[in-house]
Amino acid sequence: MAVTAVVGLQWGDEGKGKLVDALAARADYVVRYASGSNAGHTVIVNGRRFVFHIVPSGILHQRTTCLICRGVAFDPESFFSELKSLQEAKIACERRLWVSRRAHLVLPIHKLEDEALDRLLGIGTTKRGVGPCYADRAYRLGIRVIDLYSPATIRQRIKTLLEVKSPLLRKAQIEPPSFDRLFSWCEDVSQRLQSFVADTAAILQKALNSGAEILLEGAQGVMLDIDHGTYPYVTSCHPATDGISSGCGVSLLPQRVIGVLKCYTTRVGAGPFPTEEEGDIGEILRGRGGEFGATTSRPRRCGWLDLPALKYACRIAAPTQLFVTKLDVLAGLQKIKVCNAYRIGQDMLTEFPADISVLEKVEPLFKEFCGWGDVKGVGAFSRLPFQALEFLAFIEEELGVEVGGVSVGSERMELLERRS
Ligand code: IMP
Numbered sequence: 564m565a566v567t568a569v570v571g572l573q574w575g576d577e578g579k580g581k582l583v584d585a586l587a588a589r590a591d592y593v594v595r596y597a598s599g600s601n602a603g604h605t606v607i608v609n610g611r612r613f614v615f616h617i618v619p620s621g622i623l624h625q626r627t628t629c630l631i632c633r634g635v636a637f638d639p640e641s642f643f644s645e646l647k648s649l650q651e652a653k654i655a656c657e658r659r660l661w662v663s664r665r666a667h668l669v670l671p672i673h674k675l676e677d678e679a680l681d682r683l684l685g686i687g688t689t690k691r692g693v694g695p696c697y698a699d700r701a702y703r704l705g706i707r708v709i710d711l712y713s714p715a716t717i718r719q720r721i722k723t724l725l726e727v728k729s730p731l732l733r734k735a736q737i738e739p740p741s742f743d744r745l746f747s748w749c750e751d752v753s754q755r756l757q758s759f760v761a762d763t764a765a766i767l768q769k770a771l772n773s774g775a776e777i778l779l780e781g782a783q784g785v786m787l788d789i790d791h792g793t794y795p796y797v798t799s800c801h802p803a804t805d806g807i808s809s810g811c812g813v814s815l816l817p818q819r820v821i822g823v824l825k826c827y828t829t830r831v832g833a834g835p836f837p838t839e840e841e842g843d844i845g846e847i848l849r850g851r852g853g854e855f856g857a858t859t860s861r862p863r864r865c866g867w868l869d870l871p872a873l874k875y876a877c878r879i880a881a882p883t884q885l886f887v888t889k890l891d892v893l894a895g896l897q898k899i900k901v902c903n904a905y906r907i908g909q910d911m912l913t914e915f916p917a918d919i920s921v922l923e924k925v926e927p928l929f930k931e932f933c934g935w936g937d938v939k940g941v942g943a944f945s946r947l948p949f950q951a952l953e954f955l956a957f958i959e960e961e962l963g964v965e966v967g968g969v970s971v972g973s974e975r976m977e978l979l980e981r982r983s
Contacts (some may be wrong), residue, residue, distance in 0.1 A: 565654060565818055565819070566904075567823070568664070568820045569583050569778065570784070570785070570804055571783055572822040572824045572876040573786055573824055574783075574784055574786045574834075575783035575784045578909065578970055579593065579603065579780065581978065582823060582970075583619070584624075586821075587623070587624045587778055588624055591770065591775035592628050592630060592766075592775055592778065593619040593631070593778045594763075596783070596806055597639075598635065598806075599691055600641035601691040601693045601858060603857025604620045604857070605857050606975075607973045608974075608975055614910040616645065617631065617642050618631070622660065625654070629659060629660045630660070635810070636667055636760065637662060637666040637669060638665075638668075638699055639669075641691075654677065661760070661766060663761070664763075665687065665707055665708070666708050666802060667696050667706070667955075668706045668707065669695070670692070670830075673692030674692035675737050675739070677690045678690050679731055682735055683735075689858045691857050693798065700881060706720050707761055714755075724744060729781050741845070748950050756776070763811075764812030764952055767908070777815075779801055783802040785876035787802060788801055788802060790807065791835045791843055791876075793835055794919070796832065796835070796919070820883050821883070821884050821885070822880055822883075822886070823885075823886045825888050825889050826868060826892070827848055827866065827867055827889070828868055831864070835865055837869060838866035838868070839864055843937065848866075867900045867927075870903045870962070871902065873961075873962055874915070877963070881963050883964070884965055885962065885965065887958065887970075888970040889936050889970075890947070897933075898931050898932070899928040899933075901930050901932065902929050905927060932954050935954075942973065968981055
């Protein structure tokens with residue numbers, strides 16, 4: 564039996580989807596356990612681009628079973644639209660893609676509420692309704708997938724949801740949906756979803772017992788975790804290792820945790836970002852890296868690699884291996900900078916600050932590396948330019964975790980595994 568988790572160590576968009584797609588070739592099960600359609604996992608195969616928000620990125624491999632587990636804020640609209648794209652690409656999903664009965668539903672009213680709340684809070688959410696869905700779970704107002712099959716329960720919950728949410732929506736000049744609209748939406752979803760609904764925890768337990776290869780697909784990254792991230796500029800769940808057992812509904816300790824990081828840093832939405840480059844370098848990284856949100860198309864904020872933030876993330880996610888993406892984006896730059904410490908005034912910070920007003924004030928200190936040439940065609944990790952190997956060795960040394968592979972382009976073939 565082998566359980567591998569792929570988690571993000573930065574503010575999301577590290578390139579997890581691509582790695583999950585590659586590892587899924589050897590997996591029996593690929594599992595989403597947290598977050599919702601706010602995630603945007605891009606996979607490019609033979610020039611064809613797939614963006615998965617809710618369906619696990621392993622779906623392109625016909626022999627894998629894909630599970631959307633209890634901890635996912637399940638957005639049926641996103642699910643059906645991804646299903647349609649997969650059908651168009653002649654990828655069959657029936658009897659190998661399952662949605663947990665216990666997952667909470669993202670309803671149309673959650674997306675409106677996300678919009679209304681974000682006007683007040685200014686977090687810059689994806690407006691996919693994920694925060695309000697998780698909030699309703701905690702309020703015990705939520706509708707789960709299983710509840711779709713109990714009209715009396717849906718009726719009562721919709722009534723309460725409208726009572727609670729309508730004043731907030733009206734205050735934001737957003738017209739709440741009618742009871743009938745929400746009810747017929749639920750009826751429609753219940754019919755279209757029925758053949759995908761299952762007890763995913765039981766499926767997973769059976770898979771574990773039989774020694775299957777299981778791949779857990781994290782979303783976003785540690786720095787967006789609701790507790791460990793830069794609160795309140797975070798998402799609303801535990802999208803990395805913390806969310807695994809509770810999100811799967813099965814006690815799981817992965818043998819392998821692959822922490823994915825981009826060789827620079829990006830962030831979407833508001834919140835502190837110590838190594839952000841707002842000038843030319845930021846533009847270059849955004850342009851070359853195609854740094855525009857896969858979910859919202861917003862330009863991503865870009866900056867240099869931030870090791871103090873990564874050290875903190877490693878303490879939380881405990882990766883057994885690192886995977887460094889997008890080395891090709893830095894190719895051709897004369898100098899590459901890596902932040903290896905934070906300072907405030909004359910004081911060096913020894914811990915990543917919990918107080919974001921402190922994080923906003925830190926001065927990042929940089930070590931400079933010589934740039935490297937083209938890496939796209941190198942074909943093997945060991946053939947990377949020595950400057951890139953030096954850069955990777957520094958990351959390993961600082962984070963105390965081995966780099967197990969890199970990506971040098973967006974295609975499947977452009978992942979280079981390190982062989983010892
Ligand atoms: P929410 O998850 O839509 O509530 O958004 C909360 C914060 O997380 C915002 O700053 C979003 O931009 C950010 N966020 C959510 N999902 C992703 C993602 O997949 N990649 C990068 N940022 C994300």
